[in-house]
Amino acid sequence: MMTKTNNMAVKPEWADQPLRVDPFALPQTVQRNDARRASYMVAASGTTVKTMVGGNLPLTMALPNRAFQGVAARAFENTDGSMTVTLELLHTDPALCVPLCVADTLEDAASDWHSWAKRLALPMLSIDHTGAVEVVKDAAGLVSRTPKPRRRRVSNIAHRPHFLRRRKPGMLGPVVRISGEELIARN
Secondary structure, eight states: OEEEOTTOOEEEGGGGSOEEOOTTSOSEEEEOOSTTOOEEEEOSSEEEEEEEETTTEEEEEEEEGGGSOEEEEEEEEOTTSOEEEEEEEEOSSGGGOEEEEEESSHHHHHHHHHHHHHHHTOOEEEEOTTOOEEEEEOTTSSOOOOOOOOOOOOTTOOSSOHHHHTSOOOOOSOOOOOOOOOOOOOO
16 A cells, blocks of 8 residues: 655555665565565565465465566655655555665665666666656666667669669779789709
């Protein structure tokens, strides 16, 4: 479940306690202390989710890294005027989002944000005050943009056939030829 503060920022329930999972000491176990009471084991290859379904039925799921949309950061202002920044592995199902860090300043979370994205080969995402997700850096380290359209064949060029169009024409100019005789020393 999500709660909203006075500035309309979406605040997860688990963001009330301080938390930091080290991206360089994997695998690690994370407890989510909210209504779900889920346990996550985060490893470099994926995440294992353990939770109770229906109150007493245990459920364990293994999620690869590609099941997550990316490493998301969100910042919001608390009621007392202080700032809180959270990092999480963002999943389309909010119950499967894995908390990674809860910090007081953006500087504390920024290095972990980059390290998690690089370690798990996931894009860096930011969640704004309306809840919209935006890609900051993709997994290759570049901002994602729409690709340029492919070039079309120019089929109306009649003076060269298609298989010769990609070849360069020969060089023009004088051709220098060197001639001579081979000298072999004989006794």
